[in-house]
Amino acid sequence: METVTGPRGSAEAEPALTPLDDTEVRRLRGDFTLLERTVNSVPLVYLDSGATSQKPQSVLDTEQHFYENFNAAVHRGAHTLAVEATEIYEEAREKTARFIGAGPDEVVWTSNATEALNLLTYSFSNASAGRGGEAARRFALGPGDEILVTELEHHANLIPWQELAFRTGASLKYIPVDADGALRMDLAADLVGPRTRVLAFTHVSNVLGTVVDVAALVELARAVGALTVLDGCQSVPHLPVDVKALDVDFMAFSGHKMLGPTGIGVLYGRRELLDAMPPFLTGGSMITTVTMERAEFLEAPTRFEAGTQRISQAVALAAAIDYLDEVGMGRIAAWEEHLGRRLAAGLASIPGVRQLGPAGAARIGTATIDVPGVHPHDVGQFLDSRGVAVRVGHHCAQPLHRALGVTASTRASTYLYNTDDDVDAFLGAVADVRGFFGVGA
Amino acid sequence: MSDLEQLYQQIILDHSKRRNGEGLVEPEPGHAWGETHQHNPVCGDQIRLRVETDGGAIRRISWEGDGCSISMASASVLVDLAAGESRESLLGLVAQFRAVMRSRGAIEADEEALGDAAAFAGVSRFPARVKCAMLAWVAAEQALAAADTAAGQG
Numbered sequence: 001m002e003t004v005t006g007p008r009g010s011a012e013a014e015p016a017l018t019p020l021d022d023t024e025v026r027r028l029r030g031d032f033t034l035l036e037r038t039v040n041s042v043p044l045v046y047l048d049s050g051a052t053s054q055k056p057q058s059v060l061d062t063e064q065h066f067y068e069n070f071n072a073a074v075h076r077g078a079h080t081l082a083v084e085a086t087e088i089y090e091e092a093r094e095k096t097a098r099f100i101g102a103g104p105d106e107v108v109w110t111s112n113a114t115e116a117l118n119l120l121t122y123s124f125s126n127a128s129a130g131r132g133g134e135a136a137r138r139f140a141l142g143p144g145d146e147i148l149v150t151e152l153e154h155h156a157n158l159i160p161w162q163e164l165a166f167r168t169g170a171s172l173k174y175i176p177v178d179a180d181g182a183l184r185m186d187l188a189a190d191l192v193g194p195r196t197r198v199l200a201f202t203h204v205s206n207v208l209g210t211v212v213d214v215a216a217l218v219e220l221a222r223a224v225g226a227l228t229v230l231d232g233c234q235s236v237p238h239l240p241v242d243v244k245a246l247d248v249d250f251m252a253f254s255g256h257k258m259l260g261p262t263g264i265g266v267l268y269g270r271r272e273l274l275d276a277m278p279p280f281l282t283g284g285s286m287i288t289t290v291t292m293e294r295a296e297f298l299e300a301p302t303r304f305e306a307g308t309q310r311i312s313q314a315v316a317l318a319a320a321i322d323y324l325d326e327v328g329m330g331r332i333a334a335w336e337e338h339l340g341r342r343l344a345a346g347l348a349s350i351p352g353v354r355q356l357g358p359a360g361a362a363r364i365g366t367a368t369i370d371v372p373g374v375h376p377h378d379v380g381q382f383l384d385s386r387g388v389a390v391r392v393g394h395h396c397a398q399p400l401h402r403a404l405g406v407t408a409s410t411r412a413s414t415y416l417y418n419t420d421d422d423v424d425a426f427l428g429a430v431a432d433v434r435g436f437f438g439v440g441a
Numbered sequence: 442m443s444d445l446e447q448l449y450q451q452i453i454l455d456h457s458k459r460r461n462g463e464g465l466v467e468p469e470p471g472h473a474w475g476e477t478h479q480h481n482p483v484c485g486d487q488i489r490l491r492v493e494t495d496g497g498a499i500r501r502i503s504w505e506g507d508g509c510s511i512s513m514a515s516a517s518v519l520v521d522l523a524a525g526e527s528r529e530s531l532l533g534l535v536a537q538f539r540a541v542m543r544s545r546g547a548i549e550a551d552e553e554a555l556g557d558a559a560a561f562a563g564v565s566r567f568p569a570r571v572k573c574a575m576l577a578w579v580a581a582e583q584a585l586a587a588a589d590t591a592a593g594q595g
Contacts, residue, residue: 040444377484377509377573378449385445393484407507408485437510438454 020327020335022420028327029417031056042387045425050206050234050366050413051391052256055320059259062319063312074311075285075302089311092318093301099321100232100251100268101242108267108274108301109314113233114156116252116267117200119304120229121160122280124198128168132278139227139277143169146195148226150175150183151403152205152212155396157231157252161200170197177403181208182358185216192220198227203235203251207397207411208357209340209366211235214246222247227273233257237415238336238364240329243268255313259320264313267304274300281306324416332416336365339414339423343367346427352440353430356404365414368395369430373439376408382436383410386429447563448570449510456557457510462520466503468493475587479580481572486512490580492523492588499523499531502581509573511564516577518557528585534558535578542571 029035032054037044046054066088072081074089090104097107110116126132127139141147147161151174165172175188192199199221204211214230221228230251235241237258243251250273255264269277279286279297283306288296297303324332340363347355347367356368371379380392391411394401401407412426434440468474474493481487486508493501502520506513523531538558541550546566550559564574 375509377486377570378511381448381567381570382445385443398485437449438458 018331020331020416025335025417025419028056029419031058031323032417033057035417039387039389040385045386045388045422047412047414047418047422047426048389048391049237049257049415049418050209050395050411052262053237053259053415054417055259055261056323058323059261059316059319063261063316066312066315071312073308075309085311088315089309092314095318095321096266096314097268099325100236100253100266101244102268103271105299105301106243106268106271106274108269108304109309110252110265110267110304111263111310112256112265113231113252113254114265116265117156117160117229117231119267119280120250120252120269121164123277123304125164125167126278126280132276135276136278141165141168141170141197144195145170145197146193147172147198147200148175148191148196149173149199150201150212151177151399152181152183152202152207152210153200153397153399154202154206154231154233155398156233157200157202157229158399161198175201177400178358179403179405180358181205181210181356181400181404182361183212185213188217188220192224192226194224196221196224196226198229200229200231202231202233203241203246204238204364205357205397205400206234207368207395207400207409208361209234209363209368209413210357211239211362211364214248218247232268234364234366237324239333249273255317255320258317259323260317261313264310264317269300271300274304277303279303279306283307285309327416333364335416336414336418337363339365339418339420340367342420342423343412343414343426346423347430350427350431352434356406356409365418366411368409368411370406370409371430371433371439374433374437376410378437379410379430379433382433383426383429386425388412388426388429390426444563444566448567450560450563452557452560453514454510456514456517459517460513461517462501462503463505463517464503465489465491465505466493466501469500471495472500473588475584475589477580477583477587479576479583481508481512481576484509484573486573486576488512488516488576488580490516490577490584492581492584494528494585494588497527499526499528502584504577504580506577508576509570511561511570511573512576515558515561515574516580518561519577519581522556522558523581532582532585535582538578539575541565542574 034054070085072085074086094104097104124139127136128141176184228248230248232251232253236253251268256262286306354370376392393408472493476491478489488506490504541548550562552559561574
């Protein structure tokens with residue numbers, strides 16, 4: 001199915017190598033109706049894309065277009081509509097796979113990244129209980145085995161591993177961060193050892209926006225034969241990501257943070273690994289033969305997709321990918337890096353405000369701050385009165401906040417539709433926070 | 442006054458810095474007391490609050506906690522208001538405060554009864570912040586219930 005409309009003005013857009021600039025970003029904004037609204041009688045400045053992105057008209061139209069023209073259950077039924085719906089649905093999978101450099105059989109649809117990581121850990125759990133036979137033995141964990149994560153992790157890439165460790169008797173270890181929130185790569189080599197079976201880590205910190213050295217960690221894991229699991233939630237929407245180049249075994253990410261709808265996520269896995277893993281959710285559409293006593297399962301990815309699937313969401317995610325591809329991930333990454341630098345430079349000149357995270361680290365366009373004397377919820381409330389939408393709290397990363405010596409923080413996260421003016425509106429509001437709350441001079 | 446100024450009235454900002462009753466105090470021997478820990482997982486605000494009674498009247502409320510200015514100021518205001526009140530009248534004030542907070546601005550706060558707590562009326566227009574304002578008051582209610590079951594403990 002063709003995308004309904006692409007990025008506005010893309011037909012006469014410059015060759016893809018021209019950097020994205022403020023003028024083009026303003027044109028792209030025209031595709032995002034929501035960004036035109038006001039809050040508290042002032043224009044909305046949306047800086048919470050790290051939580052969820054806004055959606056271009058083409059994504060909304062594609063989902064509606066699917067329901068109006070092609071809606072049917074996929075992978076069952078022989079009528080024309082069912083065949084067409086299945087084709088569109090599988091095309092979405094192929095497109096998503098291409099977007100991350102994977103094969104189509106290596107993309108498993110899930111509801112979100114959290115479900116993707118739970119699918120993985122429960123599959124390992126089932127392998128540990130003996131399911132999946134000899135082929136699944138490589139995923140089986142028990143006492144003496146170690147799962148290694150990092151102190152940067154979002155709870156979604158921490159708690160499933162904690163629970164897997166509890167269920168199997170394996171131990172959970174972590175690579176700590178320093179006081180600035182930089183991963184202690186000097187300790188990583190000592191923490192990865194012959195007992196390490198899984199190394200699960202984030203590509204980009206959802207709190208700090210800092211980019212983790214994937215190659216170095218993958219090299220350590222490969223040397224001991226450990227499986228690598230990458231949390232791509234904050235990288236896939238913002239950076240060109242190629243799973244083969246990164247050489248990871250698994251990666252999880254969400255559709256709604258990359259212009260797609262909620263309710264769709266992806267677990268990428270190497271083909272031979274997915275095919276050897278026992279299923280997590282079981283039921284209809286994931287089997288070959290069923291008797292009253294037992295069932296045989298289909299190959300991946302269908303093995304992991306029991307029940308009626310998220311069809312319109314997958315199709316709409318493909319439209320989001322079309323949009324991102326037309327703008328170009330490299331250009332998006334460069335623009336957000338520019339916004340990130342503008343944020344960092346502006347924050348450095350505001351007294352009594354501290355940007356969290358290691359200075360000078362590679363980052364996406366995200367800035368997270370601490371304003372000593374003013375609680376993040378009060379900061380967020382004040383910003384909201386100026387129309388500036390940011391995330392406040394612990395951002396589902398309590399251990400990282402503890403390591404940074406704060407209980408909560410305020411995060412501004414940009415995307416391809418944010419302008420220099422958005423950044424400046426945030427900076428202007430932040431500069432007035434301490435005065436409003438009567439803190440400092 | 443803008444909505445924001447209604448929310449953050451000077452009296453609230455002052456209490457958020459003054460923090461009456463901050464720092465847990467050992468109960469006096471012979472007094473009944475109860476303690477509770479309240480936590481708002483959405484924002485991380487938390488408070489540990491201790492209520493001490495002589496059987497009938499509230500003798501002391503002390504607390505320690507961490508959170509936004511609304512939650513901290515609300516605890517400070519509660520400590521002032523509760524001193525010397527009977528158990529029943531404090532529970533009545535909690536109920537009155539809760540009704541104002543949940544009213545979305547429809548119920549006017551009775552300044553005579555609620556004192557500085559009446560300044561929190563503006564919070565009721567910000568549904569996301571009502572829990573912040575209620576944190577210490579819910580803690581006091583539960584600590585009183587705990588004091589009842591531990592009556593005579595000292």
